[in-house]
Amino acid sequence: MFQFIFRRLSLVIPTFIGITLLTFTLIHMIPGDPIEVMAGERGVSPERHAELSAQLGLDKPLYEQYFHYVVGIAQGDLGQSLVTREPVMNEFLTLFPATVELAICAAIFAILVGLPAGIFAAVKRGTVLDHSVMTLSLTGYSMPIFWWALLLMLVFSVTLGWTPVSGRIDVVYWIDNTTGFMLIDSWLSGEEGAFKSAVSHLILPSIVLGTIPMAVIARMTRSSMLEVLSEDYIRTARAKGIAPWRVIVIHALRNALIPVITVIGLQVGTLLSGAILTETVFAWPGIGKWLIESISRRDYPVVQGGILIVATIIIVVNLLVDIAYGVVNPRIRHNR
Amino acid sequence: MSLLQLENLSVTFGNFRAVDNISYKLEEGEVLGIVGESGSGKSVSSLSVMGLIDFPGKVGANQLTFAGQDLQAMPEKQRRKLTGSDIAMIFQDPMTSLNPCFSVGYQIIEALKTHQGGSKKALKQRAIELLTQVGIPAPESRLNNYPHQLSGGMSQRVMIAMAIACNPRLLIADEPTTALDVTIQAQIIDLLIELQRKKKMGLVLITHDLALVAEVAHRVIVMYAGQIVESGPAAEVFRTPKHPYTQALLASLPESSSGKARLEALPGVVPGQYDRPQGCLLSPRCPYAQEQCHKVEPDNQGPLDRQVKCHTPLDSEGRPAA
Numbered sequence: 001m002f003q004f005i006f007r008r009l010s011l012v013i014p015t016f017i018g019i020t021l022l023t024f025t026l027i028h029m030i031p032g033d034p035i036e037v038m039a040g041e042r043g044v045s046p047e048r049h050a051e052l053s054a055q056l057g058l059d060k061p062l063y064e065q066y067f068h069y070v071v072g073i074a075q076g077d078l079g080q081s082l083v084t085r086e087p088v089m090n091e092f093l094t095l096f097p098a099t100v101e102l103a104i105c106a107a108i109f110a111i112l113v114g115l116p117a118g119i120f121a122a123v124k125r126g127t128v129l130d131h132s133v134m135t136l137s138l139t140g141y142s143m144p145i146f147w148w149a150l151l152l153m154l155v156f157s158v159t160l161g162w163t164p165v166s167g168r169i170d171v172v173y174w175i176d177n178t179t180g181f182m183l184i185d186s187w188l189s190g191e192e193g194a195f196k197s198a199v200s201h202l203i204l205p206s207i208v209l210g211t212i213p214m215a216v217i218a219r220m221t222r223s224s225m226l227e228v229l230s231e232d233y234i235r236t237a238r239a240k241g242i243a244p245w246r247v248i249v250i251h252a253l254r255n256a257l258i259p260v261i262t263v264i265g266l267q268v269g270t271l272l273s274g275a276i277l278t279e280t281v282f283a284w285p286g287i288g289k290w291l292i293e294s295i296s297r298r299d300y301p302v303v304q305g306g307i308l309i310v311a312t313i314i315i316v317v318n319l320l321v322d323i324a325y326g327v328v329n330p331r332i333r334h335n336r
Numbered sequence: 337m338s339l340l341q342l343e344n345l346s347v348t349f350g351n352f353r354a355v356d357n358i359s360y361k362l363e364e365g366e367v368l369g370i371v372g373e374s375g376s377g378k379s380v381s382s383l384s385v386m387g388l389i390d391f392p393g394k395v396g397a398n399q400l401t402f403a404g405q406d407l408q409a410m411p412e413k414q415r416r417k418l419t420g421s422d423i424a425m426i427f428q429d430p431m432t433s434l435n436p437c438f439s440v441g442y443q444i445i446e447a448l449k450t451h452q453g454g455s456k457k458a459l460k461q462r463a464i465e466l467l468t469q470v471g472i473p474a475p476e477s478r479l480n481n482y483p484h485q486l487s488g489g490m491s492q493r494v495m496i497a498m499a500i501a502c503n504p505r506l507l508i509a510d511e512p513t514t515a516l517d518v519t520i521q522a523q524i525i526d527l528l529i530e531l532q533r534k535k536k537m538g539l540v541l542i543t544h545d546l547a548l549v550a551e552v553a554h555r556v557i558v559m560y561a562g563q564i565v566e567s568g569p570a571a572e573v574f575r576t577p578k579h580p581y582t583q584a585l586l587a588s589l590p591e592s593s594s595g596k597a598r599l600e601a602l603p604g605v606v607p608g609q610y611d612r613p614q615g616c617l618l619s620p621r622c623p624y625a626q627e628q629c630h631k632v633e634p635d636n637q638g639p640l641d642r643q644v645k646c647h648t649p650l651d652s653e654g655r656p657a658a
């Protein structure tokens with residue numbers, strides 16, 4: 001097992017180098033630079049531009065800038081935002097809890113709906129229930145996030161007025177930032193209605209962000225269950241005379257979950273990338289919105305640093321998934 | 337009262353009759369051999385006794401009783417109480433028949449817990465006893481093993497331990513040695529027979545091994561394309577087969593004097609869903625087939641304990657009746 005973890009870790013360094021190179025190149029390929037963007041339509045004189053460039057270190061050749069950036073990373077320094085002059089890491093840490101909160105709620109929604117839907121579809125294969133689950137999940141999977149978000153907002157926020165349109169909590173509340181998670185902070189604040197407001201703000205974004213993972217989980221669970229249900233050991237379990245629910249939940253599900261767990265883990269990438277659009281639509285103050293804004297401001301260190309952190313998170317989660325995989329699957333636990 | 341009695345049992349998948357009106361009886365403590373090529377309905381008929389035929393498969397019978405209890409009429413829940421306790425089954429491929437996610441101990445204890453219950457300690461003790469009974473060395477440490485850590489023979493022993501956990505009165509063994517090494521096969525059969533005698537179980541032994549059936553079975557049923565073509569006391573059926581199919585099966589044995597390969601003895605395969613012939617189902621492959629064989633399905637002939645389904649049953653010389 002340790003050997004296996006080390007082997008996986010050794011792949012991490014080349015991956016990081018690839019990511020830094022890619023983000024650095026791409027962000028510098030976008031026309032315009034931070035100074036022009038900040039100056040806006042007023043424009044900026046060439047002398048002033050040169051002066052500011054020198055100040056920000058943007059006058060150096062690109063390879064030198066890249067080198068400087070990588071050396072910084074190696075020392076644990078992601079640089080400062082060109083706009084706010086705040087360290088990238090600080091900004092990230094301030095905003096990250098909002099994204100995590102949203103992603104966790106979306107994941108819970110996806111698992112709570114996707115897993116049972118997949119199981120039912122498999123057990124009732126070929127029935128109307130099965131076809132409906134499959135059709136809905138295919139629809140969910142192909143739904144553009146932007147459009148889906150606006151549709152839900154139109155129906156539930158604008159027409160029915162059940163949920164708020166944007167933000168994390170109603171503006172009438174002033175919540176101390178204790179944990180960074182609004183659900184917890186609003187609960188701790190003890191202010192009447194604050195928690196409820198936080199929950200209602202989370203519902204739509206969670207559904208929007210969780211829809212694609214939910215569809216993926218439902219389909220994967222179904223196909224995995226179908227495969228497992230036709231296995232010989234399921235027949236053995238039934239031959240023991242145990243109750244049908246036990247055959248499904250204990251004997252089939254345990255085996256069927258092995259590939260599903262991998263898929264759930266892979267959804268972390270989907271959640272973080274989906275958060276970018278979702279946060280933008282719902283004005284959710286997380287890292288997705290932060291990254292989009294920093295791209296439009298050409299805030300190079302923020303874009304590079306932000307993407308690097310997100311990539312790190314995805315890599316770590318995938319590693320954890322592999323380990324969890326070994327825990328549920330005795331064949332792997334013993335062989336490695 | 338017989339232990340197991342079926343009368344005109346059929347299993348259909350859509351309009352395909354995988355099992356076609358078979359009838360047989362099994363007495364307490366009796367060994368019944370079922371032989372026939374792959375696809376002749378041996379497994380499906382046994383699974384229907386276990387109640388394990390799934391939708392869209394349909395089971396129908398004039399009678400299907402276990403120790404006088406009507407298996408078809410009883411509610412599902414009551415039937416499950418019999419399945420795995422009074423009626424148990426082991427399968428062809430032991431390596432895939434155990435759940436890879438659970439330890440040997442868990443799977444045996446689950447069988448015990450379902451039907452008998454008891455304290456954790458007592459259950460574990462009983463599981464160790466069972467593993468000892470099926471000849472597994474160091475049973476206590478084996479309880480924590482996972483199926484992938486066991487050999488095929490070992491897995492089949494665990495399957496047997498699970499099947500006999502609740503002292504069944506009827507054990508169905510569906511080709512229990514087909515997937516095992518030749519050297520292991522005899523050990524497993526010896527174990528099964530020993531347990532059958534000790535516990536006085538009824539045993540349905542499904543196998544390709546005719547010599548084995550001749551040796552251990554009291555009675556034998558020969559199945560072809562979902563039908564029983566011949567049945568009777570094992571020794572008699574093998575000494576003087578009355579059905580051309582039984583004769584051909586015997587001729588394909590390596591030790592038979594003719595020494596012909598199987599295909600030579602009887603060219604072709606068991607008809608499936610789409611190529612069922614008219615008349616006698618064996619007629620396209622039968623060396624003795626006459627005109628009426630291709631048109632009219634034969635009836636069962638002979639006394640109840642020695643039946644044959646053929647227009648021209650073979651005489652004691654192995655020649656068809658005129």
Ligand SMILES: Nc1ncnc2c1ncn2[C@@H]1O[C@H](COP(=O)(O)OP(=O)(O)O)[C@@H](O)[C@H]1O
Nearest residue numbers: 349354373374375376377378379380381393608
């Ligand atoms: N679930 C099923 N659906 C459709 N046909 C089946 C099913 N199970 C078995 N059959 C068919 O029933 C016939 C008998 O199969 P089986 O009892 O497994 O044969 P045997 O055990 O004698 O080799 C075969 O033609 C097989 O294809």
Ligand SMILES: [Mg+2]
Nearest residue numbers: 378379380510
């Ligand atoms: Mg079979």
